[in-house]
Amino acid sequence: MTPRSGADRDGKRPGEFEIIEDIFAPLATAPGALALKDDAAFLKAAPGCELVLTVDAMVAGVHFFPDDPADSIARKLLRVNLSDLAAKGAVPKGYLLVTAWTDETDYTWIRRFASGLESDQALFSMSLLGGDTVKTPGPLTLSLTAIGEVPEGTMLRRGGGQAGDDLYVTGTIGDAALGLKLLRGELPGLSGEHAAFLTQRYRVPDPRISVGPEIRGIAHAALDVSDGLMGDLAHMCAASGVGAQVELARLPLSAAAGAALSRDPGLIEAVASGGDDYEILFAAPPEKAGEVNAVAAETGVGVTRIGKLVDAQCGIVALDGEGREIPLPKAGYRHF
Amino acid sequence: MTPRSGADRDGKRPGEFEIIEDIFAPLATAPGALALKDDAAFLKAAPGCELVLTVDAMVAGVHFFPDDPADSIARKLLRVNLSDLAAKGAVPKGYLLVTAWTDETDYTWIRRFASGLESDQALFSMSLLGGDTVKTPGPLTLSLTAIGEVPEGTMLRRGGGQAGDDLYVTGTIGDAALGLKLLRGELPGLSGEHAAFLTQRYRVPDPRISVGPEIRGIAHAALDVSDGLMGDLAHMCAASGVGAQVELARLPLSAAAGAALSRDPGLIEAVASGGDDYEILFAAPPEKAGEVNAVAAETGVGVTRIGKLVDAQCGIVALDGEGREIPLPKAGYRHF
Numbered sequence: 001m002t003p004r005s006g007a008d009r010d011g012k013r014p015g016e017f018e019i020i021e022d023i024f025a026p027l028a029t030a031p032g033a034l035a036l037k038d039d040a041a042f043l044k045a046a047p048g049c050e051l052v053l054t055v056d057a058m059v060a061g062v063h064f065f066p067d068d069p070a071d072s073i074a075r076k077l078l079r080v081n082l083s084d085l086a087a088k089g090a091v092p093k094g095y096l097l098v099t100a101w102t103d104e105t106d107y108t109w110i111r112r113f114a115s116g117l118e119s120d121q122a123l124f125s126m127s128l129l130g131g132d133t134v135k136t137p138g139p140l141t142l143s144l145t146a147i148g149e150v151p152e153g154t155m156l157r158r159g160g161g162q163a164g165d166d167l168y169v170t171g172t173i174g175d176a177a178l179g180l181k182l183l184r185g186e187l188p189g190l191s192g193e194h195a196a197f198l199t200q201r202y203r204v205p206d207p208r209i210s211v212g213p214e215i216r217g218i219a220h221a222a223l224d225v226s227d228g229l230m231g232d233l234a235h236m237c238a239a240s241g242v243g244a245q246v247e248l249a250r251l252p253l254s255a256a257a258g259a260a261l262s263r264d265p266g267l268i269e270a271v272a273s274g275g276d277d278y279e280i281l282f283a284a285p286p287e288k289a290g291e292v293n294a295v296a297a298e299t300g301v302g303v304t305r306i307g308k309l310v311d312a313q314c315g316i317v318a319l320d321g322e323g324r325e326i327p328l329p330k331a332g333y334r335h336f
Numbered sequence: 337m338t339p340r341s342g343a344d345r346d347g348k349r350p351g352e353f354e355i356i357e358d359i360f361a362p363l364a365t366a367p368g369a370l371a372l373k374d375d376a377a378f379l380k381a382a383p384g385c386e387l388v389l390t391v392d393a394m395v396a397g398v399h400f401f402p403d404d405p406a407d408s409i410a411r412k413l414l415r416v417n418l419s420d421l422a423a424k425g426a427v428p429k430g431y432l433l434v435t436a437w438t439d440e441t442d443y444t445w446i447r448r449f450a451s452g453l454e455s456d457q458a459l460f461s462m463s464l465l466g467g468d469t470v471k472t473p474g475p476l477t478l479s480l481t482a483i484g485e486v487p488e489g490t491m492l493r494r495g496g497g498q499a500g501d502d503l504y505v506t507g508t509i510g511d512a513a514l515g516l517k518l519l520r521g522e523l524p525g526l527s528g529e530h531a532a533f534l535t536q537r538y539r540v541p542d543p544r545i546s547v548g549p550e551i552r553g554i555a556h557a558a559l560d561v562s563d564g565l566m567g568d569l570a571h572m573c574a575a576s577g578v579g580a581q582v583e584l585a586r587l588p589l590s591a592a593a594g595a596a597l598s599r600d601p602g603l604i605e606a607v608a609s610g611g612d613d614y615e616i617l618f619a620a621p622p623e624k625a626g627e628v629n630a631v632a633a634e635t636g637v638g639v640t641r642i643g644k645l646v647d648a649q650c651g652i653v654a655l656d657g658e659g660r661e662i663p664l665p666k667a668g669y670r671h672f
Contacts, residue, residue, distance in 0.1 A: 032386075034493070037575060039420045039559055040390035040484075042491045050368075050380035051387065055432045055481060057468045084375045096391045098434070098479045132393045138474010143434045145391060145481040148376075155378045157370070223375050239373055 016133045019107075023114045030094055030127035041129040043094065049149045052090035056080045057143035064203075065183065066140070070109045071116030072203040073142070078120050079207045080226065081146035083278035086212035087224035089156040090148025092124050097131035100141040124209055154216045161221035161240035161283035165309040168292060170208045170279045170301050172254040173229055175201035177274020178267065189263060194256035201254075205278035210299040215282055218291050222282035228275040234316055236281065243314040246307040248272060249321040272318060283309050352469045355443075359450045366430055366463035377465040379430065385485045388426035392416050393479035400539075401519065402476070406445045407452030408539040409478070414456050415543045416562065417482035419614040422548035423560035425492040426484025428460050433467035436477040460545055490552045492618070497557035497576035501619035501645040504628060506544045506637050508590040509565055511537035513610020514603065523596060530592035537590070541614035546635040551618055554627050558618035564611040570652055572617065579650040582643040584608060585657040608654060619645050 025036045032042040045051050056077070060066040064073050078095065085092055097117075101110070121127065129147070179202030181187040182195055190198070207224075215222065221240050225232045230246070237244050248268060253261065261267050284292055289305075296303035307319075318326045361372045368378040381387050392413070396402040400409050414431065421428055433453075437446070457463065465483070515538030517523040518531055526534070543560075551558065557576050561568045566582070573580050584604060589597065597603050620628055625641075632639035643655075654662045 038424075038494050040388045040424045040426070040491070042386050042388050042486070044381065044386035044488060050378050052376045052378050053432060053465055053481075053483075054376040055434055055466060055468050057434045057436060057470045057479075059436060059470055059472045059474075061473065062471060088374075088376045090376070096389060096481055098391055098393045100393060100395060100477055129389055130391060132391050132479065134393045134395055135398060136395045136474060136477060137397065138395075138472055138477065141436055141472060141474065141477050143393075143468065143479050145389075145432055147389075150378070152380060155376070158374050 019110060020133065023110055024128060024131070027114065027117055027121060027128035030129060033094070033127055033129045036130065043129065043147065045149050048151055050152045052085055052088050052148040052150055052155055053145065054081055054084040055143060055145040056084070057141065059141050060139040068203060070112035074113045074116030075120045075204050077142050077144050078117060079205045080278060081144050082124060082207035082209055083205060083224040083226065085146055085148035086207045086209045087156065087222050087280045088148070088150070089154060089212050089216040089222070090150045091213050092126045092146065092148045092209060094127045094129040094147050096129050096145040098143045099131070100134050100136035102136060102140050105140060150216065156212070156216060156219055156222040156282070157239070158221055158223045158236050159239035161236055161242050161309050162285070163242050163309050163311045165220055165283035165285055166289065166305050167244060167246065167281070167283055167307045167309060168303050169225065169229070169252065169281050169306050170211050170303050171206065172252045172257060172302070173225070173277050173279060174251070174257045174271025174274060175254050176205065176276035177270045178257055178260050179203070180274070180276065181270065187260060190256065190260060194259050197254065197256040202276060205276065207278055208280045208301055211280055211295060211301050211303070214295040214299060215284070215292070218288050218295070219282040219284050222280055225277040225279045225281050226275060228273040229277065229281065230273045230316070230318065231275070232281055236283065237309070237316055240309070241312055243310045243312050244307060244316045245310055246318045248318050248326060250304060250306045252302055252304040355446060356469065359446055360464060360467070363450065363453055363457060363464035366465060369430070369463055369465045372466065379465065379483065381485050384487055386488045388421055388424050388484040388486055388491055389481065390417055390420040391479060391481040392420070393477065395477050396475040404539060406448035410449045410452030411456045411540050413478050413480050414453060415541045416614060417480050418460055418543035418545055419541060419560040419562065421482055421484035422543045422545045423492065423558050423616045424484070424486070425490060425548050425552040425558070426486045427549050428462045428482065428484045428545060430463045430465040430483050432465050432481040434479045435467070436470050436472035438472060438474070438476050441476060486552065492552060492555055492558040493575070494557055494559045494572050495575035497572055497578050497619035497645050498621070499578050499645050499647045501556055501621055502625060502641050503580060503582065503617070503619055503643045503645060504639050505561065505565065505588065505615050505617050505642050506547050506639050507542060507615045508588045508593060508638070509561070509613055509615060510587070510593045510607025510610060511590050512541065512612035512614070513606045514593055514596050515539070516610070516612065517606065525599060526592065526596060530595050533590065533592040538612060541612065543614055544616045544637055547616055547631060547637050547639070550631040550635065551620070551628070554624045554631070555618040555620050558616055561613040561615045561617050562611060564609040565613065565617065566609045566652070566654065567611070568617055572619065573645070573652055576619070576645070577648055579646045579648050580643060580652045581646055582654045584654050584662060586640060586642045588638055588640040
């Protein structure tokens with residue numbers, strides 16, 4: 001970390017040096033992080049491996065609600081990046097963190113933020129490697145560079161999917177989009193339990209780190225569903241030069257999402273296109289179906305076949321239970 | 337890159353997808369960057385090497401003037417990170433970029449920003465590897481994760497300096513601090529040429545990438561001067577468990593800084609403690625003086641001995657030309 005100022009001792013919180021030493025240095029568990037006492041970290045991939053790098057930023061009021069719990073903001077920041085690593089088949093190693101605090105970001109908030117990182121980096125076997133701490137007159141702004149590892153040449157790509165491949169998705173789809181609707185007050189009438197589940201799925205995604213490395217050598221193509229299932233499928237199809245058919249009736253739904261859809265079937269659009277799912281969408285040849293099922297069984301994470309890749313000229317279509325085409329917007333979004 | 341929205345087509349500028357494809361993808365020259373068409377990049381260190389990672393953020397109005405030229409903002413963002421790599425002895429490989437644009441950030445500005453990156457990444461033999469593009473209602477906010485490479489176990493550290501080591505600094509000191517004073521209107525009366533030089537040194541630092549890798553095996557300790565010479569020296573001394581004597585009369589000054597100091601000798605404080613120099617401060621044993629001079633000769637970058645490391649109990653002192661101690665604030669800062 002390169003703190004910009006030792007002068008930030010206005011009583012509201014300790015200076016940046018103290019915050020780094022007290023709060024963030026304990027998260028720097030890797031030897032190469034040098035306890036955040038140097039200007040850079042060193043990192044070596046395991047023999048035969050290479051590193052996988054990804055970065056995502058989040059802005060208060062754009063990517064999360066400013067009054068979301070600090071620990072869940074931290075966990076989401078880490079997890080959206082872990083989701084990218086997972087979809088690329090990578091095993092997480094470490095991360096670099098940039099925080100632009102506002103005048104309102106107090107010591108208690110920062111402590112709670114760090115506690116979210118602490119619990120999650122333990123869960124995912126990662127170390128903080130470095131970072132930068134600055135002040136901003138604008139909204140709280142965060143970014144995180146996550147680093148994982150794959151055997152050389154095995155990183156899963158968006159491209160590589162082939163017509164005839166089965167299309168799979170992990171976990172359940174649409175929970176986060178419905179959770180966001182709930183937080184906006186646009187989804188009344190759900191039970192408290194279902195509402196809490198969907199909200200949590202929006203706030204703290206479950207990166208499928210256990211699944212990603214297991215589908216290397218099985219999947220032809222993979223990416224994580226962040227912009228919405230149909231939008232991210234379009235990315236995969238563009239990179240692979242194929243089309244796709246998605247059977248909407250096959251989309252894996254949580255009990256909470258199922259309850260919401262039974263009240264309002266029109267919510268299928270939010271489910272299929274809403275985003276923030278952070279599940280892995282992947283394509284694998286039909287002869288690998290047994291191996292895919294074995295991965296699901298071993299990891300305990302549901303993996304559901306939701307359709308197939310087809311020739312490019314067939315486009316990307318969503319089908320209802322009777323095989324009829326349903327118009328759905330393809331492009332996802334996540335601003336609010 | 338994971339653009340958050342394809343919906344940002346309000347006429348002011350193309351959407352994030354188009355900006356990435358048109359403006360940033362051409363900067364992704366490394367094979368592992370996958371032309372920014374995937375969710376992550378892959379990167380392998382050369383045989384026997386490991387990676388060195390650092391990240392720095394910049395906020396408009398805090399770390400640069402909002403009306404600074406876009407290309408020089410980009411170059412400063414890249415170069416402050418390269419300065420960290422250089423001081424650690426690393427050879428640059430690539431970088432990940434996070435940009436939080438405002439509503440006022442138009443296509444022309446982004447193009448000019450990217451042109452600054454393009455010229456500098458060519459100069460320093462780097463590739464854009466990935467990034468994230470978001471929108472912010474606050475000030476323009478940028479962060480960059482830079483990745484370099486060193487032979488395994490050779491990264492230069494802040495710690496390791498020993499009492500008796502000579503203390504060296506590259507280039508010239510104080511230009512950027514004086515350049516900032518100039519931009520604030522606090523340094524009248526300089527010639528246009530000198531003013532332009534100091535302003536440029538503030539806006540576009542010269543990371544000593546040619547020197548850093550050459551002092552591996554020579555320097556006991558090294559770091560880059562970003563918070564101010566005396567402040568960063570204090571970091572080195574703390575990490576190394578030593579004190580230091582700096583002979584102020586030996587500080588290498590540019591002609592422009594010399595002219596400013598001759599008008600106002602009190603500016604020595606800004607020179608020694610002001611920050612933003614992005615030179616390398618390093619400690620090497622006296623028997624390596626010949627090798628240090630050879631590095632300066634080979635690289636064409638000035639390397640000046642400015643003092644020595646001493647026992648910790650002697651503290652960190654600045655001496656005038658007659659060897660008398662001069663009180664100077666130790667802690668640097670760079671906010672404005």
